[in-house]
Amino acid sequence: MVLGVVALLALAVGANECAGKPVVFLRWSFLRFVFALNHMGATWQVGDGREKALADYVCAHARPGDVDDAIRVIDDFCYHKKYLINIGDEKGQLLDDAVAAARPQRLLEVGTYCGYSALRIARAMPPDARLHSIEFNAANARIAQRIWDHAGVGERIVVVVGTLGDDDKTIKALREEHRFSPGCLDFLFLDHEKSEYLPDLHRILQHRWLHPGSVVVADNVGYPGAPEYRNFMQQHEGHDWLTRTHRSHAEYQKLIPDTVLESTYLGQTTQPPHVD
Ligand SMILES: C[S@@+](CC[C@H](N)C(=O)[O-])C[C@H]1O[C@@H](n2cnc3c(N)ncnc32)[C@H](O)[C@@H]1O
CATH class of the missing domain: 1.10.10 (Arc Repressor Mutant, subunit A)
Known part of the structure; x- marks a missing residue:
């Protein structure tokens, strides 16, 4: 049987x-x-070398200095070679539109992986804007940097290895080395450990890095799901946040639905809970 x-x-x-x-x-x-989902949860690599294989493939097949071509080649790799957990082409368009509409100067991404969403953000943001991207796994950060350098956007993106919950280490580095200060962030993209979306948003609010009008985009709110984050945005709708819900599909297929939330910060009406 x-x-x-x-x-x-x-x-x-x-x-x-x-x-x-x-x-x-x-x-x-x-x-x-x-x-490999267990392995993924611990290391955020599948374990068969596909993340490094992606960087090799981009360097071999994408025109150097051409960000459009790097994005095209990554999507091609994911559809035809190996599946990867990038935001993908369909939801990536929502991210592009949100960045273009916000016209941000200073942006933060949490969850770099191989640098695909950062390529899309760098393409859509104004030429003098700067993106910082936080990544837990140093090997992923190196892969992303290789791809960005090949695509010609390596100087516009800064990858920071760490997490916002690592006992103030990364937050201190952002404050002291990267000059993050109250009101500095125009755009935030959350695409990392789903249970950390809300605690990390609270950490950012505690440091007052957002300002009224800042935009926060969160991927995977439908699948695999970020219920605490979704509930928070529902409860705060019309008070300190205004949220647009984009219905889409999980990356690189059309069968699993997913949701992307695009939330505009209206300013603080209540004190955020303290999160270490
Ligand atoms: C879904 S992938 C990001 C995909 C990427 N944004 C893209 O679309 O190309 C999630 C990434 O977040 C990283 N990560 C997981 N937890 C994290 C945390 N607490 N802080 C920062 N990065 C984290 C993982 O190592 C992984 O590379």
């Missing part, structure tokens, strides 16, 4: 691979990613 199911699955995966990988759930690279 078990052998029969395994054989059927193997047949389906083989047929899907031969047919150009139209069904994401039957792609071997997607199943390999699902089997």
